[in-house]
Amino acid sequence: MSILVNRQTRVICQGMTGRAGSQQTAAMMKYGTNVVAGVTPGKGGQRHLDLPIFDTVSEAVQQTRANASVIFAPPMHAAAAMIEAIEAEVPLVVTLTEHVPVLDMVRVCHALKGSQTRLVGPNSEGILAPGVCKLGVIATGNVRPGGIGVVSRSASLTSEVIAQISAAGLGLSTSVGVGGDLVHGLTMKDCVELFLADEETEGIVLIGEVGGTEEQYVADLLRQKKPRVPVVALVVGSHAPSERRAGNAGALLVHGRDTAAAKIAALGRAGVIMAESPHLVGETMSVALRNHKEQNQPRSAAG
Amino acid sequence: MKLHEFQTKQLLSDFGLKSPQWGVAITPDQAEEVATGLGTPSFVVKAQVDGFRRKLSDAYLVYSPAEVKKAAGDLLQRKISDYGGLKTQSIKRVMVEAAVIAERGISLSLFVDPAVRGIVMSAQNCDAAGNVAAFGQAGVQQLTLGTGHTFPEYDVMLFAARLAIPDNARNAFSTLTHGLMRAFVELDASRIEIDPLAIMPEGELLALSAVLTVDDNAMFRHPSLFALRADDELEINAQSYRLNYVSLDGDIGVAANGAGLGLATVDMIRAAKGRPANFMDIRTSATSVDIARGFAMILDNPKVRSLLINVHGGGMQPCDKVVEGLGIAMRRTGRSLPTVVRLAGNNAHAARARLEDFGCRIIDCADMRSAAEHAVAEAR
Numbered sequence: 001m002s003i004l005v006n007r008q009t010r011v012i013c014q015g016m017t018g019r020a021g022s023q024q025t026a027a028m029m030k031y032g033t034n035v036v037a038g039v040t041p042g043k044g045g046q047r048h049l050d051l052p053i054f055d056t057v058s059e060a061v062q063q064t065r066a067n068a069s070v071i072f073a074p075p076m077h078a079a080a081a082m083i084e085a086i087e088a089e090v091p092l093v094v095t096l097t098e099h100v101p102v103l104d105m106v107r108v109c110h111a112l113k114g115s116q117t118r119l120v121g122p123n124s125e126g127i128l129a130p131g132v133c134k135l136g137v138i139a140t141g142n143v144r145p146g147g148i149g150v151v152s153r154s155a156s157l158t159s160e161v162i163a164q165i166s167a168a169g170l171g172l173s174t175s176v177g178v179g180g181d182l183v184h185g186l187t188m189k190d191c192v193e194l195f196l197a198d199e200e201t202e203g204i205v206l207i208g209e210v211g212g213t214e215e216q217y218v219a220d221l222l223r224q225k226k227p228r229v230p231v232v233a234l235v236v237g238s239h240a241p242s243e244r245r246a247g248n249a250g251a252l253l254v255h256g257r258d259t260a261a262a263k264i265a266a267l268g269r270a271g272v273i274m275a276e277s278p279h280l281v282g283e284t285m286s287v288a289l290r291n292h293k294e295q296n297q298p299r300s301a302a303g
Numbered sequence: 304m305k306l307h308e309f310q311t312k313q314l315l316s317d318f319g320l321k322s323p324q325w326g327v328a329i330t331p332d333q334a335e336e337v338a339t340g341l342g343t344p345s346f347v348v349k350a351q352v353d354g355f356r357r358k359l360s361d362a363y364l365v366y367s368p369a370e371v372k373k374a375a376g377d378l379l380q381r382k383i384s385d386y387g388g389l390k391t392q393s394i395k396r397v398m399v400e401a402a403v404i405a406e407r408g409i410s411l412s413l414f415v416d417p418a419v420r421g422i423v424m425s426a427q428n429c430d431a432a433g434n435v436a437a438f439g440q441a442g443v444q445q446l447t448l449g450t451g452h453t454f455p456e457y458d459v460m461l462f463a464a465r466l467a468i469p470d471n472a473r474n475a476f477s478t479l480t481h482g483l484m485r486a487f488v489e490l491d492a493s494r495i496e497i498d499p500l501a502i503m504p505e506g507e508l509l510a511l512s513a514v515l516t517v518d519d520n521a522m523f524r525h526p527s528l529f530a531l532r533a534d535d536e537l538e539i540n541a542q543s544y545r546l547n548y549v550s551l552d553g554d555i556g557v558a559a560n561g562a563g564l565g566l567a568t569v570d571m572i573r574a575a576k577g578r579p580a581n582f583m584d585i586r587t588s589a590t591s592v593d594i595a596r597g598f599a600m601i602l603d604n605p606k607v608r609s610l611l612i613n614v615h616g617g618g619m620q621p622c623d624k625v626v627e628g629l630g631i632a633m634r635r636t637g638r639s640l641p642t643v644v645r646l647a648g649n650n651a652h653a654a655r656a657r658l659e660d661f662g663c664r665i666i667d668c669a670d671m672r673s674a675a676e677h678a679v680a681e682a683r
Contacts, residue, residue, distance in 0.1 A: 020587075099519075100520060101518050101524075103422075103450075103518065106449075109421075110420075110449070125617070137617060138617065139616060139648045152563075154561060154564070154566075156559065156562070157563035157567060159616075160671075163647060163648065180563070182417050183417050183420050207563065209562075209563055212417050213417065236570055238573070239569050239570050239572075239573040240566055240569070277571065277574070277671075277672050278571065278671055
């Protein structure tokens with residue numbers, strides 16, 4: 001089964017009338033997503049892509065019983081769009097906008113506290129549940145429904161990895177892009193917990209990157225609670241040309257936990273199987289599933 | 304966006320940060336002049352590069368204007384390397400600052416902590432020589448400032464107590480904490496570091512070094528800061544072409560659509576014992592003309608000997624658009640290089656068909672690792 005979305009997911013798009021919004025909403029609808037309305041302040045009452053446009057999220061939710069929103073708003077308006085959706089109590093909000101100022105996200109996360117909303121992103125490629133729906137911008141290629149859950153911080157690598165999973169003959173449960181930004185909504189750990197609670201998930205793929213400490217929290221979780229399915233991970237950025245942290249206080253604070261090497265080590269200690277190279281993720285999962293099955297089968301020769 | 308130390312000190316002085324007297328010079332003679340003007344018995348001469356002083360070896364403590372001139376002369380002809388030796392930069396400016404004798408110091412930094420999803424100030428005591436020392440409670444102390452709009456004064460006083468800030472400096476410390484907090488929010492900082500903040504015998508607090516990084520994503524709110532950019536010029540231009548570009552020192556030009564895929568590509572080049580000349584992530588909103596400008600930046604670099612293009616075409620950025628950009632750049636620059644491509648996803652076939660007309664050596668690889676290996680071999 002899929003996580004976060006299902007066949008009852010009814011979607012509104014904030015910023016649907018823009019160029020990217022139009023193009024991607026059309027692609028989502030073509031894939032079978034139940035998009036019910038768009039929201040663009042000042043364009044209420046118009047129609048776009050043969051759907052009604054509303055001025056506000058709360059109006060759109062009232063009129064259409066939407067339970068999810070996808071946000072395409074530009075960076076300077078993204079925080080306001082997210083806060084509007086949170087205040088309208090939309091259960092699932094997916095923000096695709098990249099380059100949202102980090103302090104805006106601090107304010108959005110403040111608004112999230114105690115709310116009904118699960119926020120995915122920003123800077124997320126979205127959610128893909130094959131055969132159910134697509135909320136975002138993901139190359140769907142030959143992907144078919146199945147038991148593998150994907151949690152990713154990188155949009156480009158998600159397309160790559162789900163193509164590898166399909167090439168390995170495996171099906172996809174749901175792929176969730178939590179977004180590559182420092183401060184964002186749903187975490188990798190939250191997603192792993194959702195997959196572990198879903199009985200039909202047969203394996204989990206994590207796509208991590210240098211920076212932040214999200215992967216470390218997943219490692220902590222998996223060390224405490226041994227997963228019933230194999231978990232495969234890829235962490236990129238071992239040779240990242242990013243800015244080095246200078247100064248004592250910052251460096252001491254994270255204790256180097258944000259490097260790719262530290263994350264690979266922590267996930268390894270937690271029993272996660274590391275893909276040896278970015279091109280081997282699908283194959284690694286395929287082998288892991290085979291080994292997992294063999295270990296859990298009762299020995300026929302016993303007795 | 305990174306700023307030089309002197310620019311940081313200038314900006315933060317509006318928020319109550321005090322520093323010893325200083326001046327900036329671009330020649331050794333100018334440095335001597337600045338030192339004479341300061342009129343203090345001793346001076347610190349610091350390299351101003353890529354936003355901040357990185358190591359103690361990039362600074363001198365000297366005792367006369369003549370020595371300041373010598374130190375500046377040495378620094379201004381040096382190159383500083385970074386990114387694990389993948390990138391070097393020359394020093395164009397020095398900062399000459401009056402040296403002070405401090406009682407002790409504090410390493411102070413403000414940043415956004417993703418774990419608390421808020422602004423955090425962290426601090427650690429050090430002795431006059433900058434070594435971590437035992438004043439107050441051991442280790443790094445943290446003060447959570449949340450969204451930065453309100454935080455209890457009581458917490459600041461407790462924080463100061465944990466750091467054993469001397470009584471005569473408590474008020475100044477509290478004022479500075481509020482000031483830095485306000486600076487962080489108003490300037491849309493992603494990081495402020497004062498390392499060290501000197502505590503003077505009379506209780507005055509002086510920044511001996513200062514780093515300010517402004518959130519690139521919030522630059523639209525700060526048009527006046529654009530003029531102060533200390534970042535690499537190529538990297539700034541690239542931003543306007545909707546590309547994330549970092550110049551490196553190797554000989555393989557790299558382009559990928561997406562930061563994660565780009566990082567994976569650089570990792571694989573390093574694994575194949577090659578050296579990337581750059582990191583270029585093509586954003587989803589880039590047009591083929593933007594992409595062409597990015598490739599032109601790569602082709603204009605005489606060190607580049609081969610190109611590696613790793614694209615997984617998604618909804619917004621199909622493979623053929625990237626290849627079209629490459630074609631435009633090769634025609635405009637008149638330079639073509641052996642090009643290794645790994646094309647997957649949307650319009651990969653159309654992109655391959657286009658490549659055939661380019662008239663340069665094209666190596667088409669099915670997976671990322673063989674592509675990285677071929678690009679390394681072509682650059683040899």
